[in-house]
Amino acid sequence: MIDFFQTLHPITQALYATLFTWGMTALGATLVFATKTLNQKLLDSMLGFAGGVMIAASYWSLLAPAIEMSEHNSIGSWFPAAFGFLLGGVFLWGIDKILPHLHPNAPIGTAEGYHPKERKRSTLLVLAITLHNIPEGLAVGIAFGALANGGTEASLAGALTLALGIGIQNFPEGVAVSMPLRGEGMSRRRSFFYGQFSGMVEPIAAVIGALAVAFIEPLLPYALSFAAGAMIFVVAEEVIPGSQEKGNKDLASMSLMIGFVVMMILDVALG
Template identity: 45%
Template sequence: MNMDIFWGLFIPFLGTSLGAACVFFMRGEMHRGVQRGLTGFASGVMVAASIWSLLIPAIEESSDWGKLAFLPAVIGFGGGILFLLFLDHIIPHLHMGAERAEGPRSHLARTTMLVLAVTLHNIPEGMAVGVVLAGFLSGHGDITYASAMALSIGIAIQNFPEGAIISMPLRGAGMGKMKSFVGGMLSGAVEPVGGMLTILLTSLVVPLMPYLLSFAAGAMMYVVVEELIPEMSEGEHSDIGVLTFALGFMVMMTLDVALG
């Protein structure tokens, strides 16, 4: 495997793994305010990545469509929303703080469904990194290796708190520290796998690039609106989620503009 591609796919997974390792150093459950702030930060990174790293390049890739340059982005974005909605309904999973699982009935353990919930929303992040790396590999002038790495680093930064957010509840549910770490780490394993599959698909059908870029953006936005925003707003009113959302958005925007 090309080392540029390896690092582009591995860095987000490394972010999840380092976050999951927090279970070895933290005691008890994560404070609700901290969890809310980390969720807000992740949301801000994902929204900014969807716009600067995915939707804008998708529209630029379709510039020869003239006034209809928005069309592939609209189609892809809608497809990404519907794809995640479909997965949400066929995969049993349990969101943080929820009492009832979503998806079909199953006899899976509560901890397993917590991992599946995080794994589910890591799928679009892997796709996003994969399609941008594929754009770099196929020689699309608007997508440079620097912009691909900016997205990879941004996803890794927001994966760090996500790794902690999943491993700590697993520990609180009675798992040992090592099992909690592995559970948190494995929730991010879908990202390099999904990224590689996306690279292979895009390399086969290069004209799909604007559709796949916006597809990944739609999938990421589904996760933000359906899961992360409700989580950071749940319970007693607090401004921490909004402030960390803004911080995450600014960090990802800075990375993309400065490096891209």
């Protein structure tokens, strides 16, 4: 796989990688064709696992490289990572306040954003997962865009590992949209469409992220940490609460730890 990706431009690499992550979202959504409902404990454990993957990816694939790249920064090696991390959180906080959305399994009355009551439940659920996927796509795009600044094969392996980890955690996100919609009576075909549609933003965000850093090297550590901050905001604000709101706190917490360890192993062993 690495040999194939080495022949491509980093922006094309980012596009291909996020087509894979989008495909994993669609794969999760296909479960709607097999059953109308999914065991709540299984769904909560999958969401917890996804949160663990995102936390581990935020550090090993994004923050740690940003700090290493800033070793000779005149202000301090910590500054780009700290500034970008907080900026990413603020950016997602702003989108969270504007974009109408509804957390999976949450009652319609808890919808957030600008005039959420004017939107259908299906639209709000899709927008919620779309919100998750924006920083994920950016993270993958930035990781591949960094290669245009002289990345080595090891950094290519790291970018591929990040895409693999994001793809793994996208599976439950597709489930988290399609299953509730099917449970409310929507047809299997429409439930699947909405479930996979939520992942469509990742290739778009990836290309934007790759373009932003491919030819502007000084932005790279800020961009990496920006993506990390955005992902951590999503985990803290939506993924963890969503995995525990049905009472499966211990199961969701242990699943989060397993997801963290799986992504850590992938990144350290392969990246």
